[in-house]
Amino acid sequence: MADPKRTRNTQQRQRILRVIQAAGCHLTAREIHRRVGQNGRAIGLATVYRALEAFARAGLVESASLGGRAIRYGLAAEHHDHVVCLECGKWQPLGRCPAPRAPRGAAPGFRVTGHRLEFFGYCEECR
Amino acid sequence: MADPKRTRNTQQRQRILRVIQAAGCHLTAREIHRRVGQNGRAIGLATVYRALEAFARAGLVESASLGGRAIRYGLAAEHHDHVVCLECGKWQPLGRCPAPRAPRGAAPGFRVTGHRLEFFGYCEECR
């Protein structure tokens, strides 16, 4: 990994992280921004993006784009695996991870730190 | 699945599909638009998006967002599995799929038609 990239512990970042932890699901940057603004003084949207980038680098948070226009962010430790409906865009996490293990041989020299597995198809209503 | 969604066979769509087939990797809408414009008269960017949406519904093309801002589109039959570098954003496909199989029990009523598996970490240069 490049430099462990020390990150400062500011109030804004604490508040942003708290919102993400409290959410229980993936949020867009805008949603995070709004929620942070609800409990206290509003912070800049750019700050949210910078914090998310920092968290992602630190491995705390992961990003995922689930059908919508916007990228969603959530705790990295949570569900990496989910199903997505191609029709209505709804998605839901999978409890157990069906298998993924680091690829071997296929990507020499690559250090794997995580994964994401998506199944797509059509949900009960959209079939 | 919702209506099979009949789609018309226009020149523009043929050209767009040909570009995607020739690419051998996932492209952004803008890249597709540029490449189509290179061999012949330019087409509207909106047309590219509409065609991609139609192709995705038809199951011909799949979308993936790999670190960058923009969504990338490629042939659905190609590599669903790849590694992505969190540092430089580069990504490469995996030859063999390390396992994914339809989730069972976890998503009742969901009809799975495909999957995508991403490993992320740091490539040789960025470690």
Add this chain to the structure above:
DNA sequence: CAGGTAAGTGAGAATCTTTCTCACTTCGCG
């Protein structure tokens, strides 16, 4: 504890991607 400094912040502009609108064109069925 004070000082220095590099990292972080805020506000808004800028950039970029994607979608929408509407008048016009074209495909494909009959």
Add this chain to the structure above:
DNA sequence: CGCGAAGTGAGAAAGATTCTCACTTACCTG
């Protein structure tokens, strides 16, 4: 051929994300 629905083009609009720059603040050092 003629019709109607689907597709197209151009540009505007809507959003999402990044950038800029002056200002602030966390944290290391002495």
